[in-house]
Amino acid sequence: MPIASPRLRQELEVIRGMDDIPLIFDPVTGSYHRITRAGEVVLSYLDGSRTREELVELFAGDDTGHAEKLRAQIDGFLATLESSGLLDGTGPPPGAGQAGRRVKTSRMMPRVVITRKLPVLLEPVAGVLRRMSATVLVGVFAVGAIAGFCLGLTTLFTRMPNLTHIIGPPFLVAAALQLLLVLCHETCHALVAQVLKVPVRGLGVALLFYFMPVAYVDRTDAYRHKGKGGRITLAMAGVMSDGWWCGVVGLVALNTHGFVQQSLAFLLAMQLMGLVINLNPLLPSDGFVALETAFGSVDARGRAFTLIKSRLLRREPPAYLAALSRGKRAGLTLYGAISAAYTCLVAYGAFRGVPAVVGMAVKAVQG
Template sequence: MISSPPKLRDELEVIRGMDDIPLIFDPVTGNYHRITRAGEVVLTYLDGTRTREELVAFFSRADTTRTDALARQIDNFLSTLSKSGLLEGSDRPDKPGTGGRVRTSMVMPRIVLTRSLPRVLAPVATALQAVPATLLVLIAALGAIAGYTFGFHTLLASMPPLQGLGGPAFLIATCVMLLYVLVHETAHALVAQMLGTPVRGLGVALLFYFMPVAYVDRTDAYRVRDRGGRVVLALAGILSDGWFCALSGAVALNSDGLLKETAAYLLGMQLFMLVINLNPLMPSDGYTALEAATGLTNARGRAFAVLRHTARRQELPAHLANLSTSARRGYMAYGLFSLAYACFLAYAMFHALPATMDLALSMVGR
C-alpha cells in the first residue's frame, strides 16, 4: 500500500549516471532504477507533505488545460515507484544476502564464487592508474588486434583441420579455455576497479541451466558517467582475449603432438568466443559497448521495430516517430547487420555439423 501523501524511502539515493541520466539506487537490493528528468523533478516533491491531488494541482498550475494528462502521468509514475518498492508503505524489497550465493532466473541461474575480487585487484589497479589511460587503452587495443590477427592466421594457415585432431586435446583445451574465460571476466573487474566502481562478485552462471559461463557483477557500472570508460569496461574482456590468442598461436607454431593439437583447439575456441562476444543479437560485450558508445538503450529492439515498420510501410510507433533521417538509417543498418549476422551463424553451424560429429565419435573411440 502506498503511503498518503506519497513519500520516497529515506535510504534511496538519486544519482546521475552515464550521459547525465537520472537513476535511483536502492541500497537494500543493490538495484538501479532509471527515470526521466521530469520524474527526477517530481521526486524532489515526494517528501510526504503533499497528497497526490496537491501534486497534480502544483504541476498543472501553469497550464490548467493539461491537468488530466498530468494526473495520468503522475499516477503512472507513482504506480511504477510503488511496484518497485521505492515508496514508503509499498512492498519492501528483500534485504541483501537473503538469497545467499545463488540467484535464479528463467534461463540463467547464478552462483557467486567470491566477493573478494576488488580487494585482490586493488594493488594492480592502483599501479595501472599511474599510467596515462589513453596509453593503456592504445597498448591493449593494438596488442589485441595483433593477437587476434596472428592467432587466427595460425589456425587457418598452419594448423590441420580440427576434425582430424584427437579427443583428448579437445578436453584439455576445454579446461584451459575455462581459465581463459575467468581471465576475461577478471579484465572487466580490473577496469571497473580502475574506474572506481568495483565489481560486486565473481561467479558462474548456467546458461539454460546447462552451459557454465563465468561472469562478474558489474551492476555499479551505471555510476560511470564517461562514455569512454563505459566502452573500455565493456571491451576489456575482448581485449584481454586477443593477447591470449597470440599466446595460443605461438604455442601452436612451436610445438608438436598433443600440445600442438590442444593449442589448435584453443584457437578455434577463441575464434568462437570472439564471435559470441560480438553478437549483436544478445547482451554481449560488443552490444554493451555499442550502447555505451552511442548512449542508446534497447538499440536492438528499436532497430528491428524500424525495420519491421519500414518493410510493412507502416508508421513508426510513438517513441520512434520523431527520429531523424540519419538515426533511422542507422537503426536500419544495425538491424540489417544483425540479420546478416544471424544468417552467418546459421550457415557456420550447418557446416560445422560434420566436424562436430567426427569429434564426438573420436572421443568415444569410434
C-alpha cells in the first residue's frame, strides 16, 4: 500500500554529482540513485507533513487541467523512491547490498573485497600529482600508452617465436607476471580516483557473469565527481598503465632471448587479450565506461537488462525507464540483447578452452 504522507529517510544525502546531475546517496546500501531536477524539487517537500494529494495541489496550483498528469508523475516518482527503500517505512529492495560488506553479489558478479587500505596508501602520491598539470599528465600517459601498445604488439607479431612451440615453464612465469600487471592496472584506477578525491571503496576479486575471474576496485563514488574529463581518465587509467607496461615488456623482449624472451612473448599475448577485453563495449569494461561517460549516459547496461527483464516477466518497467521514448527503449533493449548473446558466446568459448589451458599448465609443470 502506498505511503500516504511520504517522507524521505533522514540519513539520505542529496547531492549534485556527475555532469551536475542530482543524485540521492543511500549510506545503508552504498548506492546512488539518479533523479531529475524536477524530482530534486519534489524531494524538498517530502517531510511527512503533506499527503500525496496535497503535493499535487501544491505543484498544480490553479491549473486544475494539469493536475491529473502531475498526479501520475508524482505517483510514479514516489513509487520509484518507495521501491528503492528511500522513504521512511520502507526497507531496502530485495538483494540490495549493504555498504561495508566484504562479500557480496550484484549484477551477476560475486565479489570479495581484499583490502580497503588503498586510499591511505595512495594519498601521499595523489597529493603530489594534484599539484601538477592534469592536462600534461594525462597527455603524457596517453601518448606513452599508445606508443607502448604499438611497440609491444608489433614485437609480438613480428619478432617473437611461435607460442605453440614453447609451451612450458614460460607460460607459468608469464601468468604470474600478468597477475602483477593486473594489480598495477587496478592500482592506477585507484590512484586517479584518489587524485579526484573520490577514493575507491576497496580492491577485490570477482567472477564476472559467474565464470570470468577479474580483479577490480570499487569506483562507485566516482558518481560524485562532476567533471567528465576526470571520469574518462579514471575509466582509462588502467588501460594507460597496461600500455606503458606493454611497451616495457616489448622493449625487453627485443633485447633478450631464450627462456626470458619466451616468457615475455606469452606475457605480450596476455596483454593483447587484456586490451581486447578492456576496450570491448559489449562487456562492462573500462572502454564501455569511458564511452558511457563521454556521451553522458548512466548505467546503460543496467537499464538495458532491467528493460529485458521487465519484458520477459511481463511487468511494467520502472518509471524512469517508462518515461524514455520508444526509440531509446528499443535501442537499450537491442544493446542488452546483443551483450547477452556475446556474453554467452564468451562463456562457451571459455569453457571450451578450459581443457587447453589445463593442458598448457600441466605441460608447464612437467616441462
